Amino acid sequence: MELIAKDIHVKLGRKEILHGVDFTARAGQLTAIVGPNGSGKTTLLRALTGELPYKGSVVMNGHDCARIKPHQLAMMRAVLPQAANLAFPFTVLEVVRLGLTAGLASDTPDMSDRLPLQALARVGLAGFEGRHFHDLSGGEKQRVQLARVLVQIWEPMLEGQPRWLFLDEPVSALDIGHQLVVMQLARDYAAAGGGVIAVMHDLNLTAMFADQVTLMDAGAIRATGTPDQVLTNERLSAAYHCQLQVNTLPPLGGAWILPQAAEAG
Amino acid sequence: MSTQTISSPALGQKAVAGDRRSLSRFLSFILLGALGLTMLLSLGWGAADQTDVLAALTGTGSVRDQIIVWDIRMPRMLTGVLVGAALAVSGAVMQGLFRNPLADPGLVGVSAGAGFGAVAAIVLGGYLPVAVIALVGNYLVPFAAFLGSWATTLLLYGIATRGGRTSVATMLLAGIALGALTGALTGLIVYYATDDQLRDLTFWGMGSVAGASWAKFTASAPLIILTLIAAPFLARALNALALGEAAASHLGIDVQKMKRIAILTVAGSVGASVAVTGGIGFVGIVVPHLLRLVQGPDHRGLLVNAALLGAVTLLLADAISRSVIAPAELPIGIVTAALGGPFFLWILLKNRNLVEM
Numbered sequence: 001m002e003l004i005a006k007d008i009h010v011k012l013g014r015k016e017i018l019h020g021v022d023f024t025a026r027a028g029q030l031t032a033i034v035g036p037n038g039s040g041k042t043t044l045l046r047a048l049t050g051e052l053p054y055k056g057s058v059v060m061n062g063h064d065c066a067r068i069k070p071h072q073l074a075m076m077r078a079v080l081p082q083a084a085n086l087a088f089p090f091t092v093l094e095v096v097r098l099g100l101t102a103g104l105a106s107d108t109p110d111m112s113d114r115l116p117l118q119a120l121a122r123v124g125l126a127g128f129e130g131r132h133f134h135d136l137s138g139g140e141k142q143r144v145q146l147a148r149v150l151v152q153i154w155e156p157m158l159e160g161q162p163r164w165l166f167l168d169e170p171v172s173a174l175d176i177g178h179q180l181v182v183m184q185l186a187r188d189y190a191a192a193g194g195g196v197i198a199v200m201h202d203l204n205l206t207a208m209f210a211d212q213v214t215l216m217d218a219g220a221i222r223a224t225g226t227p228d229q230v231l232t233n234e235r236l237s238a239a240y241h242c243q244l245q246v247n248t249l250p251p252l253g254g255a256w257i258l259p260q261a262a263e264a265g
Numbered sequence: 266m267s268t269q270t271i272s273s274p275a276l277g278q279k280a281v282a283g284d285r286r287s288l289s290r291f292l293s294f295i296l297l298g299a300l301g302l303t304m305l306l307s308l309g310w311g312a313a314d315q316t317d318v319l320a321a322l323t324g325t326g327s328v329r330d331q332i333i334v335w336d337i338r339m340p341r342m343l344t345g346v347l348v349g350a351a352l353a354v355s356g357a358v359m360q361g362l363f364r365n366p367l368a369d370p371g372l373v374g375v376s377a378g379a380g381f382g383a384v385a386a387i388v389l390g391g392y393l394p395v396a397v398i399a400l401v402g403n404y405l406v407p408f409a410a411f412l413g414s415w416a417t418t419l420l421l422y423g424i425a426t427r428g429g430r431t432s433v434a435t436m437l438l439a440g441i442a443l444g445a446l447t448g449a450l451t452g453l454i455v456y457y458a459t460d461d462q463l464r465d466l467t468f469w470g471m472g473s474v475a476g477a478s479w480a481k482f483t484a485s486a487p488l489i490i491l492t493l494i495a496a497p498f499l500a501r502a503l504n505a506l507a508l509g510e511a512a513a514s515h516l517g518i519d520v521q522k523m524k525r526i527a528i529l530t531v532a533g534s535v536g537a538s539v540a541v542t543g544g545i546g547f548v549g550i551v552v553p554h555l556l557r558l559v560q561g562p563d564h565r566g567l568l569v570n571a572a573l574l575g576a577v578t579l580l581l582a583d584a585i586s587r588s589v590i591a592p593a594e595l596p597i598g599i600v601t602a603a604l605g606g607p608f609f610l611w612i613l614l615k616n617r618n619l620v621e622m
Contacts, residue, residue, distance in 0.1 A: 051511045074517025087364035087507040088562030093283030101505050102517035117281070130282025152516065 001027040001061045001162045003048070003195060008056040010040075010047050017043045019219045020056070025212065027061075027162030027195040030186055032206045034199075034230075035216035036240050041199045042082065042168055044216065048197065049079045049166050061161050074102035077164035078152040082172070084145055086133050092144050093129035096120060099151030115154055119147035124181050138173040146170065146182065156194030165189055167198040171205065183209040203244075207231055207255040215239055231255045289566025292559065296573035300346070303580040307342040308334060336479070343486075344477035345583050346576040348542050351489045351534035353575025354496045356549025357556075357568055359418075361503035362527045363425070363436060366557070366612065369550035370535045373421055373440025374447060375414045376546075379532075379539035381447040381454075382413025387465060388458045403484035411488060411536030417443055418528045472543040472598025474583055481541045488537035492530045493572055499527055500564035507562065545598045547605020548575055548582075554612055 003025045010018040018040050025031040033041045047054040050065055050073070058065040060076060068076075078099075086095065096116040120126055123143040128136075133144060146167075153163040167186060171179040179202070187209050190196045200206045206213060206227060213230040215223040217239040223230045236244045236257065243260035309318045320326035321334035352370070359368045359375070370376050386409035390398065393405075401408060421443060425436035455466060502523040505513035514520045538545075552575045556567055579597070582604070586595040 046511075049515065051514070070514055070519050071517035074515060077515075079512070079515040081509070081512060084508055084512060087361075088366070088557065090507065090562055091283035091285070093281060094285070094561060094563055095508075098505055098508065098516065101501060113281070129284075 001195070003027075003058070003060045003164060003197070005044075005048055005058045006056055008044065008047050008054050008058070010043050010052055010054045012043070012052075017219050018047065018054070021216075021219075021221055023048070023214060023221065024224075025195055025197050027164075028190055028193055029211035030190045030196045030198065030209055031212040031214065032198050032200045032210035033214045033216060034201075034203060034206055035222075039216040039239070040219040041216050043219075045166055045168055045197065045199050049077070051079075060164060071102060074152065075158065075163075076153075076161070077166060078149040079166040080146055080149045080168060080170055082168040083138075084141070090133050091129065092120070092125070092131050092133055092136070093117075095133050095144055096129075096147045096151055099148040102152055115151050116147070119150045119154070120144075122150060122185060123147045124178060139175060139178060142170070142173045143178065143182070146185075150185075153194070156189050156192040162193050162195050164195040164197065167196065169199050169201060172201060179205060203231060203236070203257045204255075207257065227255055231257065285561040285563065286566065289560040289563065289570065292556075292570055293566070293573065296570055296577065299577050300573050300580075303577050303584075304342055304346065306584060307345065307580045308338050340479045340482045341474055341477040341583075342580065344482050344541055345474050345579045347482075347486055347489045347493075348474065348538040348545065349548060349576040349579025350493055350572035351538040351575070352545060352548040352579070353552035353571040354493060354568055355531045355534040355538075357553035357564070357571045358496055358499060358503065358527050359531050359549070360553060361499075361506060361564055362422075362524065362531070364507060364509075365436070366554055367550070368436065369547070370414070370418075370531060371544055371546040371549060372609075373436060374443035375417045375421070375440075375531065375535050376539055376544040377444040377447040377451070378417025379410040379414035379536045380544055381451045382409040382411065382536065383407075383540050384451045384454050384466060385409055385413075388454050388462055403480055407485045407488055407537045407540035409536075410540040411533055413447070414536040414539070415529065415532035417447065418532050422524070422528060472545040472601075473586075473594075473596040474542050474579075475594055475596075477541065485537040485541045488533050492534040492537070495526070495530050496534075496568045496572075497565070499523065499530065500568050503527070503564040504562075543598065545579070545601050547601045547609060548578055550612070551605050551608050552578055554608075 005021065005023040008018050008021040008023070009016060021040075021044060023044065033044060035041050043052065046052040048058055050058070065073065093116055096119055097112075099116070099119070100112050117126075117129060120129060123146050125140065125143055125147065128140070128144070133141065136144065149165070153165065156163055165186065170182050170186065174182060183205055186196045186198060190211070198210075200210070210227055213225065213227050214221055215230050215235060222239055223235050231246060233244065233246050236246065245258045245260050247256040247258065305318075308322070317326050317330055318334055321330040324331070326334070356369050359370055360366050362368070383406050386406045390405050398405065421436065421439055424439040425432055455463070458466060502513065502518045505516045505518045506520070506523070508516075510520050553567065553571050556570050556574060560566055560570065582597050582600045586597045586600045589595055589600075
């Protein structure tokens with residue numbers, strides 16, 4: 001099962017941000033979208049999730065996303081926003097329970113009581129359920145939102161169909177330990193059959209965890225493939241407009257990207 | 266662990282920290298009891314009170330007592346219950362819709378819009394074709410008030426919300442402008458009123474349940490009851506909307522449809538209540554805010570309890586308005602403004618960050 005986007009054009013105001021992007025992601029894989037600021041990564045993600053109006057088509061598990069009702073779509077995929085501001089003073093548990101809005105695959109009162117606590121434990125926030133969301137740090141808030149998103153599509157497969165997890169910079173506000181927790185969680189979700197599409201800033205985490213990488217620049221896709229194929233000296237240096245040195249990390253064999261200082265005088 | 270852990274009192278079941286649903290249900294029972302008490306109080310409260318209320322209620326009292334209780338106090342009490350509930354619920358729905366605790370129909374011109382509709386119907390209604398008047402009858406004023414508040418809410422939402430984000434400053438300022446504009450139009454129409462109509466308008470304009478009658482009550486009650494029934498169905502969507510429009514839509518909410526229903530609900534309850542009692546301020550902001558402090562912002566419990574506490578609050582305010590300068594009466598709008606004004610300032614000071622953007 002796949003998510004296939006074809007010829008996606010997005011305009012914000014009068015400016016066209018995406019110029020006919022083709023994008024494919026497979027279930028069972030973690031697909032990372034990388035690229036410099038303003039390259040259109042988040043815009044692509046927001047088009048894929050239907051948050052922005054677009055021209056072109058997005059087909060998920062064989063269904064045209066533009067033709068599916070919101071509540072049906074909510075059973076198939078969940079979206080972690082970059083940052084969320086909450087209008088009222090909800091507790092952490094109440095925020096995570098919002099993930100139940102779409103309804104559960106197996107909706108029993110017992111399940112809907114247990115699942116939010118399980119999800120909080122999964123993101124390393126066990127014991128936080130009674131806190132006020134507003135009192136948390138940025139990284140904690142992001143993980144609470146992730147727990148809410150997980151509750152929405154807890155089982156990676158539903159009736160033989162993969163479910164999709166969209167993550168917009170899921171680790172940008174996190175310390176290194178929690179970055180690994182969240183990336184591992186995304187990997188596990190893909191390993192269990194779900195599809196994960198993540199906009200990433202950290203190239204090293206991308207190299208460590210992604211199955212597929214899409215490199216974007218200036219509203220277009222420059223390269224698609226495995227991390228080894230995409231994360232190369234020439235491609236990255238050209239896209240990010242700076243000198244990057246891609247090394248191979250001996251024990252894991254993964255890429256290890258280091259910035260090179262600008263040549264002095 | 267935090268010292269600020271919130272949990273419900275254990276009501277025969279183990280409560281998870283942060284889960285305030287049983288607290289909310291517990292509060293519903295208390296408020297239901299309080300409402301029963303205040304309803305009885307309201308029936309028994311009279312200026313020179315020799316009335317045996319219970320005898321009148323059971324039909325064994327004197328004819329005079331029965332008239333006082335059934336024809337004067339009963340419609341007044343029931344009007345207070347419905348209008349109080351409608352004001353508090355419309356406030357809560359509007360705050361959820363605008364994602365802001367400062368949104369209140371009275372503050373942002375929605376009540377003024379309803380007032381314009383009502384005044385226009387009272388003064389200009391006579392110019393309508395006889396067939397139309399015969400058709401709509403008593404419902405003309407509430408319906409016109411509903412149209413007025415609906416138009417104002419739509420306009421306000423259109424001005425203050427852009428791309429799913431509501432600017433609080435724009436909302437409050439646009440509300441002031443809309444209020445002034447509709448106020449001016451209302452004044453213009455009042456200029457054309459006859460003496461009889463003028464007396465009607467003056468009484469009504471102060472915000473009062475004193476003029477309540479069975480005729481006015483039955484004209485407005487259906488619309489209010491309809492919105493009170495509709496509001497709890499919005500609760501789930503309003504909760505999701507607290508995360509923003511995009512997140513709500515990702516959670517499976519049809520956001521556009523839900524906004525249309527929420528605006529209709531606010532307009533219906535504000536319009537119908539303004540048509541009976543005129544503008545009564547601050548109930549819509551104070552009641553939901555107090556409840557959020559106690560039971561949290563979950564709209565599923567909030568909307569139900571707001572209806573109950575709103576009714577209690579209005580009946581109590583009515584009792585105060587009848588006793589402060591007895592045997593004369595203060596308009597109830599003065600009482601709610603005197604109590605609600607300082608409270609609103611307190612909320613404003615606590616939420617400074619919301620306004621200063």
